[in-house]
Amino acid sequence: MAGTIVADDIQHSTAGSVGTEYVVNGSAKAWIHFVGNVNPPTTQDSHNFSSITDSGTGNFELSFTNSMSAATYGGCCNGDTWGGSTTFNDGGSNTTSALSIGGWNDAGARQDQAVMTAMAMGDLA
Amino acid sequence: MQTPDFKGTYLFDRLGWAKQNLEPVQSDYRVVYEDSVDECAKILVADPNWMACALAGNILPPVWVYWELAKDEAQPDFKKHTRGYLLHETEPVGPMTEEEAIEYLIQKDIPQSVWQGWDDGNRPKMVICKKEQLPQTRTWRNAWRISDELAA
Numbered sequence: 303m304a305g306t307i308v309a310d311d312i313q314h315s316t317a318g319s320v321g322t323e324y325v326v327n328g329s330a331k332a333w334i335h336f337v338g339n340v341n342p343p344t345t346q347d348s349h350n351f352s353s354i355t356d357s358g359t360g361n362f363e364l365s366f367t368n369s370m371s372a373a374t375y376g377g378c379c380n381g382d383t384w385g386g387s388t389t390f391n392d393g394g395s396n397t398t399s400a401l402s403i404g405g406w407n408d409a410g411a412r413q414d415q416a417v418m419t420a421m422a423m424g425d426l427a
Numbered sequence: 428m429q430t431p432d433f434k435g436t437y438l439f440d441r442l443g444w445a446k447q448n449l450e451p452v453q454s455d456y457r458v459v460y461e462d463s464v465d466e467c468a469k470i471l472v473a474d475p476n477w478m479a480c481a482l483a484g485n486i487l488p489p490v491w492v493y494w495e496l497a498k499d500e501a502q503p504d505f506k507k508h509t510r511g512y513l514l515h516e517t518e519p520v521g522p523m524t525e526e527e528a529i530e531y532l533i534q535k536d537i538p539q540s541v542w543q544g545w546d547d548g549n550r551p552k553m554v555i556c557k558k559e560q561l562p563q564t565r566t567w568r569n570a571w572r573i574s575d576e577l578a579a
Contacts, residue, residue: 331439334474341565342457342472342558350442352477353536356470359568365536367477367487368438368514369496372507398500398508399493400536414565426439427496427511 331375332366333421338381338405339414360405360412368426370398375424379403381415389418398427430485438514441486442476449483451475456529457561459573460541460553468571470561473532481531484522488514490534529555550575 313319332350336343343356355363373396381389388406395402403420407413428448433441458471480486492513499510523531533542537553545553554573562571 339565341561341563341568342470344453345472345474347451348474348476349446350439351474353474353532354472355536356472358467358469359565367442367474367480369493369508369511371511373500399497412569414568427508427514 327425328423330421330423331368331370331426332364332401333419334364335417335419337416338362338418339416343418355400358412360414362404362418363400363402364420365400366398366422370422371425371427373398375422377401377403377420377422379418379420381405381419382417389415389420391420428483430483433485434518435516438488441519442480445480445483445486446476449476449479452478452482452525454478454525454529455557455559456525456555457558458529458533458537458553458555459561460537460545461573462538462541462552467569468573471532471536473529477532478525478528481523481528482525485519487520487531488517489520490531492517493535494539 309322311319311321312325334345334348334351334354336345336348336354338360343354343362345351345354350367352365352367355365357363375396377391377393377396379389379391390404390406392402392404401420401422403418405413405415405418431444433444453475454473456473459468460471461468495510495513496508499505499508520531533553541552545551551573
């Protein structure tokens with residue numbers, strides 16, 4: 303691809319250097335910000351996702367455009383609704399093609415959340 | 428904007444170009460489907476950046492590439508993809524209409540058991556509709572099923 307720079311290290315003038323493998327391996331490979339408590343859920347911004355599947359209250363599946371290499375990538379997510387809430391990545395349900403996330407309220411019940419964000423860290427296929 | 432010649436370019440790099448150069452497209456289409464009698468209806472919503480790629484063309488791989496990767500992942504001894512090159516090296520598909528893009532997305536992100544036999548039973552398992560046809564609130568969300576009215 304035009305404009306490609308091949309380098310093993312990036313060096314700052316005073317702050318030292320870092321290997322580019324840290325940049326490649328440490329960058330999020332997909333991320334999304336969506337509104338989860340409206341019908342249907344609405345994506346505000348994203349990268350490397352093809353769709354949201356709304357599977358029920360507080361239950362969403364996010365499909366990748368560029369699949370992950372293995373299902374053992376790290377998924378993390380966050381939610382924000384008044385009254386306290388938590389959002390989890392359901393790691394056991396992750397596949398290389400989709401990330402599963404869920405929102406819960408303080409009582410432990412599924413809950414849709416106004417702001418839901420998620421990202422995936424790992425290797426791409 | 429004209430999509431560059433991306434043949435042989437990593438898919439993730441193509442998506443990076445699209446993120447920088449294409450305006451996201453919010454589709455009004457929604458796909459409602461049921462893949463289990465014990466679960467509520469599910470709703471597929473296209474990602475706006477993905478839809479922009481589909482409409483622009485020459486960015487996304489053919490949908491069969493995803494089927495091949497899904498076959499690999501379904502193997503009992505699967506640990507890691509070894510045919511990821513299919514995503515990057517297969518010639519990208521050309522521009523699609525919004526309707527064609529939704530059909531592509533159905534075949535990519537909805538289980539094949541749903542879309543291959545979507546109308547085989549007593550009632551449809553899948554419906555493409557406009558977002559205005561869905562309930563406006565999420566009250567009783569877990570009780571939603573495809574209605575005869577929506578399926579008509």
